[in-house]
Amino acid sequence: MIMEETIAIVACSSLRPTIESIDPTVKVEYIPHELHESPIDPGDENAALDQVQSAIDLLSKPHRPYIGLAYARSCSSLRKAVSRETPIVAWRAGDCVDALCDRPLGRFGEAKQPNTYYLTPGSIEAGIDPYKCYLAYRGETDQLVESQRAAGLAPTWHDANRLSSTAISAGRPGEDLLRSQFEVLVGGYTRVVLLDTGVVGDPHRAYAHQIGEFLGELGGRPLEVEVQEADLTSLEQLIGGVSLDDETLDIAQPGTPLGDIEPQSTRPHPSPVPSHD
Numbered sequence: 426m427i428m429e430e431t432i433a434i435v436a437c438s439s440l441r442p443t444i445e446s447i448d449p450t451v452k453v454e455y456i457p458h459e460l461h462e463s464p465i466d467p468g469d470e471n472a473a474l475d476q477v478q479s480a481i482d483l484l485s486k487p488h489r490p491y492i493g494l495a496y497a498r499s500c501s502s503l504r505k506a507v508s509r510e511t512p513i514v515a516w517r518a519g520d521c522v523d524a525l526c527d528r529p530l531g532r533f534g535e536a537k538q539p540n541t542y543y544l545t546p547g548s549i550e551a552g553i554d555p556y557k558c559y560l561a562y563r564g565e566t567d568q569l570v571e572s573q574r575a576a577g578l579a580p581t582w583h584d585a586n587r588l589s590s591t592a593i594s595a596g597r598p599g600e601d602l603l604r605s606q607f608e609v610l611v612g613g614y615t616r617v618v619l620l621d622t623g624v625v626g627d628p629h630r631a632y633a634h635q636i637g638e639f640l641g642e643l644g645g646r647p648l649e650v651e652v653q654e655a656d657l658t659s660l661e662q663l664i665g666g667v668s669l670d671d672e673t674l675d676i677a678q679p680g681t682p683l684g685d686i687e688p689q690s691t692r693p694h695p696s697p698v699p700s701h702d
Contacts, residue, residue, distance in 0.1 A: 430489035432666060435480045437461070437496050437521050438581070439547035440660070443622040444495075447657070448664050454480035458552040458582075461497035461520065474502035485511045491676075493663035494683075495524070498534050504684025506677075513677040514667055516659045521545065525620050527656040540615045542640060545655070546624045549573075549632050551581045555611040556636045562603055576628035604643065612643040620655040 433452040436444060441455055460473040477496055484492050487510045494515035496503065506513065518524035519534035522543040526536035537543060548554065550573070560566045566583050573580045617640065619625060619633040630652065637650040669676055677683045 430486045432490050432493060432664070433484040434493040434495060434664060435477055435484065436493075437547075438551040439521055439545055440495055441551065442547045442624045443545070443655075443657070443660065444664065446622070446624050447661055451664050452484070454483060456480065456496055458548065461500050470500045470502035473497070473500045474505060477503060477506050481506060481508050481513065485509050485679075487511070490666070491669065495521070495660060495663055497521070505682050507682045508677070508679055510679050512669060512679060513683060514663065514669070515675045515677070515683060516663065517675055518659065521548075522620065524659050525622065525655040525657070527654070538616075538618075540613060542611075542614045542617045542636070544617065544619045544629075544633055544636070545622055546626075546629050547622075549629050550578050553582055554636060555607060556639045557582055559603070559607055559639070573628065573632070576631070577626070578628050608643045611640060612645075614640045614644060615646070615648060617648055617650045619650070619652045621652050622655040622657060625652065 431452060433454070434444065435454050435456060437458050438455040439458045441453075444451065444453055456473065456476045460469050460476065473496070477494070481492055481494075485508045489511045491512040491514045492508060494503075494506070494513055497520040498515065498517060499519040516524050517530055517534050518536065519530075522545065523530065523534055523536040525545065526543075528536040528538075530536050542554075544554070545552075557566065557569070560569055570580050570583050617633055617637040619629060633652070634650050637648040641648040667674060675683065675686060677686050
């Protein structure tokens with residue numbers, strides 16, 4: 426008797442709380458958020474591909490309906506991702522935030538508004554952002570981790586290798602130099618948006634205001650901080666089951682690299698809008 430496998434997902438670690446709230450039983454392999462982007466560098470596309478491909482290899486089964494890919498399509502390296510035995514169904518969004526914004530996707534899979542720093546509950550707990558990087562350069566991340574744990578969150582961002590290695594290799598610059606560098610990098614934001622995926626709590630709101638104050642000080646202006654309802658349609662469809670002829674998704678049959686199914690003109694590239702999920 427042939428056993429039918431269930432749908433499986435390869436997803437960004439920042440989506441964990443949302444996926445678990447939608448379907449805690451779905452099989453998921455999580456890929457570190459910081460591999461596709463961090464505030465201080467463009468991420469590590471080769472490492473992202475290696476981990477995504479390893480997850481696909483692990484999940485690929487002849488009788489599995491498909492493997493859903495919910496990771497940053499802005500990583501051009503993911504065009505090489507391929508499954509031996511199972512179709513890959515991938516959203517077209519540039520990253521998790523683009524997929525969760527209630528706005529049409531642009532040419533490069535972007536849906537974010539300019540000069541806006543986006544947060545999700547998952548990115549607060551698992552992702553790297555400018556404030557966390559700033560604290561890492563100062564060697565002061567422990568206090569934030571402890572305060573998040575005390576508030577009932579489950580932070581994992583402090584375990585990110587790229588966060589610790591970058592801070593260590595850079596040494597400890599003076600405060601004036603450090604602030605001037607961050608002003609150049611992230612001083613242009615005018616708004617912070619926390620996307621409510623159904624699991625937003627007071628600790629998430631508090632952190633949104635905390636990073637808003639930090640970015641506002643860097644930019645010399647107060648920042649508007651707001652909570653917006655996330656659009657979970659794409660993620661719910663990916664988890665719940667989709668048709669393999671759905672034209673709103675990219676579907677790669679077994680043996681076909683993800684990039685080979687897309688016309689060159691519509692392949693996603695890194696978004697021109699800063700991408701932080």
